[in-house]
Amino acid sequence: MTQTDLDVAPKLGRRRDPSLDGTILDATLDVLAETGYDGMTIDMVAARAKAGKATVYRRWTSKPELVLDAVACMKYKDVDLSSLPDTGTLRGDLVAMIKPPSIRDSERKLKVMAGIVSMLTRSPELADAAYDALVAPRAAANRVFFQRAIDRGEIPADADIERLCMIGPAMASYRTLMLRKAVDREFLISVIDGVILPAAGVTATA
Amino acid sequence: MTQTDLDVAPKLGRRRDPSLDGTILDATLDVLAETGYDGMTIDMVAARAKAGKATVYRRWTSKPELVLDAVACMKYKDVDLSSLPDTGTLRGDLVAMIKPPSIRDSERKLKVMAGIVSMLTRSPELADAAYDALVAPRAAANRVFFQRAIDRGEIPADADIERLCMIGPAMASYRTLMLRKAVDREFLISVIDGVILPAAGVTATA
DNA sequence: TATATACGGTACTGTGGAGTTCCGGATATC
DNA sequence: GATATCCGGAACTCCACAGTACCGTATATA
Numbered sequence: 001m002t003q004t005d006l007d008v009a010p011k012l013g014r015r016r017d018p019s020l021d022g023t024i025l026d027a028t029l030d031v032l033a034e035t036g037y038d039g040m041t042i043d044m045v046a047a048r049a050k051a052g053k054a055t056v057y058r059r060w061t062s063k064p065e066l067v068l069d070a071v072a073c074m075k076y077k078d079v080d081l082s083s084l085p086d087t088g089t090l091r092g093d094l095v096a097m098i099k100p101p102s103i104r105d106s107e108r109k110l111k112v113m114a115g116i117v118s119m120l121t122r123s124p125e126l127a128d129a130a131y132d133a134l135v136a137p138r139a140a141a142n143r144v145f146f147q148r149a150i151d152r153g154e155i156p157a158d159a160d161i162e163r164l165c166m167i168g169p170a171m172a173s174y175r176t177l178m179l180r181k182a183v184d185r186e187f188l189i190s191v192i193d194g195v196i197l198p199a200a201g202v203t204a205t206a
Numbered sequence: 207m208t209q210t211d212l213d214v215a216p217k218l219g220r221r222r223d224p225s226l227d228g229t230i231l232d233a234t235l236d237v238l239a240e241t242g243y244d245g246m247t248i249d250m251v252a253a254r255a256k257a258g259k260a261t262v263y264r265r266w267t268s269k270p271e272l273v274l275d276a277v278a279c280m281k282y283k284d285v286d287l288s289s290l291p292d293t294g295t296l297r298g299d300l301v302a303m304i305k306p307p308s309i310r311d312s313e314r315k316l317k318v319m320a321g322i323v324s325m326l327t328r329s330p331e332l333a334d335a336a337y338d339a340l341v342a343p344r345a346a347a348n349r350v351f352f353q354r355a356i357d358r359g360e361i362p363a364d365a366d367i368e369r370l371c372m373i374g375p376a377m378a379s380y381r382t383l384m385l386r387k388a389v390d391r392e393f394l395i396s397v398i399d400g401v402i403l404p405a406a407g408v409t410a411t412a
Numbered sequence: 413t414a415t416a417t418a419c420g421g422t423a424c425t426g427t428g429g430a431g432t433t434c435c436g437g438a439t440a441t442c
Numbered sequence: 443g444a445t446a447t448c449c450g451g452a453a454c455t456c457c458a459c460a461g462t463a464c465c466g467t468a469t470a471t472a
Binding site for chain 2: 418420421422
């Protein structure tokens, strides 16, 4: 975390409302997704969070720090690896990941990514945070699915899991950032059946 | 083009150096690729082009106009569809597109794209220009290759060409923008053999 | 040679946003 | 109740950059 002044907590006076941290970080992500890093102003974030600008600066020292924290915090609101779907087939697992809440979550993450892409060169710390929050979790989930498929004998044991993990995210990112089209269920299914499964070496079913 | 004041060419005085247009546009793309749209200043562009800021504003009315023109002009410096490689096999054609100059060109385009992604929401005109210059040309080239493969009977006639065209660009974009790794020959070959050809339904060779 | 425009360069103006300060009101401890 | 901190909000300072104006010089026409 960014602020380290709470360990010497003040004994007098009104306490900081802890829930405001999350509210402000969430507002930051919203504005980031809508207008991008440079288009975002602290006033926008404060207004969206229904807070004062001073309240934001009481908790984060600067705009870069705020954005870094907001991006990093997305990491923890992700699907945890212990509760992934397990349908018995690779296709079933991949399709089971397509759910309205998951789609909306991914969509927001992609928009946030679009808003900070140009910053990644200038700020290695932000680049690391973005990787941990936006790239790694989805890759980790896919890795589980492909490993299961190998263990089952559903796909060849020498399949390049790391490359397979990237296909879905890559197609979704390209469609959002470059083509500016919606990533809907139909698209995701067509990527699974038309790209991922053939690449994985699944002997054509469906 | 942006400027329309040359058709009524002045008969007196020093003429505008036509080569400066290209120099300034090229400098704009360099700065755009290095620092992104918002990080770019007109002074940077002028310095890189070894020109004065006034010279830039004599030719383009504003920063958005300059960037729009610079992005749009990349469209014309692309591979023309009439001189594409024709090796006789889909894999051969795709591999033949991997050449050092082509890789460097693509790398720069991807960095420019990264620099303007967050602007695409704010400027539909820039979004269109970026699509025409960065997305469409590569898709058009791939479309030729896949159509040839269908005509040859190398891949199924009902293959989804539009989806296949995007795989390469999507994987390359993701690797550059999100993973921040270099798109080298080895990576591209692995994408062709491990993703594109299986997705196209090529009966495994190699 | 006189005139008119482009050139690189510098100095200027105007503006939007980062970050700070202060206010009246709310909420906590002692 | 006294004190101290947080709150939302508004007003402020400061600065970087977009865009303009001007200078001395270079290059064109007539």
